Amino acid sequence: MSFSVILPLGTPFREGQEKDLKAALKGTDPSIPLVFVSGNHDLGNTPTPSTVEQYCREWGDDYFSFWVGGVLCLVLNSQLFFDASACPELREAQEAWLEAQLSRASSSSSTEPKPKHILIFQHIPLYLKSPDEEDDYFNLQRTVRQNLLDRFKKAGVKAVFSGHYHRNAGGCHGGLDMVVSSAIGCQLGEDTHGVRVVVVTADSVIHRYYSLEQLRARGLDEDLKKLLQA
Incomplete structure (x- = not known):
């Protein structure tokens, strides 16, 4: 199954950009689910109950x-x-939900499946190059x-x-990409x-950044194509 992760844009031209993005997404193959991740242009650098409510009304839940x-x-x-200074109660709610999700995923249970992998999607990176930056x-x-790194x-x-x-950035520390x-x-x-492009197999998570020109000229690398066909 494939899915696309999209980070909508907003302030200060939120209304026009939302209209344009929704129009563009109408051409997406309906068999591909779209997953939206909120960011600062949607909620503001300091989100409020109002901006979060507005986002959820247009794009769905802000965490799930x-x-x-x-x-x-x-x-x-x-x-x-x-x-979260303008909406501390919303942060507390997400924290409680996240802790429950991580605890459930890492525990052994006969009633719930053990995930092959756990992946996190969020707009702001934990770090750009090093956890100590x-x-x-x-x-x-x-x-x-550090709190999130330890829990993850x-x-x-x-x-x-x-x-x-x-810009492209990131790293791998302690087995966490x-x-x-x-x-x-x-x-x-x-x-x-x-x-x-991210390809997930039973054993690994492989990801590569492709420019639009690269995709237009030659598409995905052959090894990724083979993994997708496996």
């Missing part, structure tokens, strides 16, 4: 889980990690970052996928407009 082929995927509202607009604060590793999370940076993908639109670095 879903399963694909035995893989547990958790979609998080990272703006609540970044600055300084706080920045484009990452989460070190205290928040304990639960056996395989990878965290993020955007926000408008931090994957930061550049944008299909505005570029802030030297990467080109593109998308990240």
Whole structure:
């Protein structure tokens, strides 16, 4: 089963951008589910109950889980990690939900399946290059970052996928991949407009960033094609 993860855009031109994106998505093959991840342009750098409610009304829940082929995927509202000063109760609710999800996924139970992998999707990266890097607009604060890293590793999370940076970045520490993908639109670095393709097998999670030109000229690499056909 395939699915696409999309990070909608908003402020300060939210209304027009929402209209354009919804129009563009009408051409998507209906057999491919679309999964939306909220970010700062949707909710603001400091989200409020009002901006979260508006987002949920247009795009669905701001945090939730879903399963694909035995893989547990958790979609998080990272703006609540970044600055929840205007809506602390919403952060507390997400924290309680996340803890329950991670605890359930990492425990052995005869009534619930053990996930083959656990993947996290959130707009703001935990870090850009190293878990020890300084706080920045484009990452989460070190205290928040370390707390999440510890919890994710304990639960056996395989990878965290993020955007926000408008450049490719990330790393792998303690068996947990931090994957930061550049944008299909505005570029802030030297990467080109593109998308990240992720192939999940029973044993691994393989991801590669492709520019739109690469995809147009030659498509996916042969090894990824073979994995998708397996």
